[in-house]
Amino acid sequence: MRKSVAGVLAGVVAVFGYAVGRPTFSSLGLLPNLGNVPGTATECQVCHVSAGGGGALNAFGGTVQANLTGGVPDWSRIRVLDSDGDGYSNGQELGDPLGYWQPGQPNPGLQTKITNPANAMSKPTGPSGVQIVTTPTAWGVIKALFR
Numbered sequence: 448m449r450k451s452v453a454g455v456l457a458g459v460v461a462v463f464g465y466a467v468g469r470p471t472f473s474s475l476g477l478l479p480n481l482g483n484v485p486g487t488a489t490e491c492q493v494c495h496v497s498a499g500g501g502g503a504l505n506a507f508g509g510t511v512q513a514n515l516t517g518g519v520p521d522w523s524r525i526r527v528l529d530s531d532g533d534g535y536s537n538g539q540e541l542g543d544p545l546g547y548w549q550p551g552q553p554n555p556g557l558q559t560k561i562t563n564p565a566n567a568m569s570k571p572t573g574p575s576g577v578q579i580v581t582t583p584t585a586w587g588v589i590k591a592l593f594r
């Protein structure tokens with residue numbers, strides 16, 4: 448009987464811990480490329496210091512929290528900011544500098560070109576703008592490279 452009480456208590460603690468660890472809002476799916484950010488063990492760690500989410504926020508997480516609309520991250524405001532101060536906007540780092548991406552759409556940009564918007568040492572490399580071409584102007588950008 449003692450073991451079953453201990454089992455119930457463990458279950459309650461596990462469920463409670465899970466509930467406490469859950470974000471008050473979930474940015475998953477509301478921001479692009481969270482699963483492709485280098486230097487993060489989980490999507491949660493794009494915003495949080497801890498890989499498990501919850502607790503302290505990093506620079507990008509602070510930007511997200513400061514730019515909620517109705518409790519939902521406002522990508523149109525977040526993308527133009529540079530959370531880590533590396534000279535590249537959050538949109539450039541997460542593959543959507545021009546704000547064409549909408550929640551529910553496939554991730555924009557090239558996954559291999561995504562950089563960490565919370566780490567100033569992680570920034571886009573290569574020919575400027577090539578990685579971010581996701582618009583109808585893509586052909587114009589490509590032609591401009593060969594003029």
Ligand SMILES: [Ca+2]
Binds near residue numbers: 531
């Ligand atoms: Ca940046």
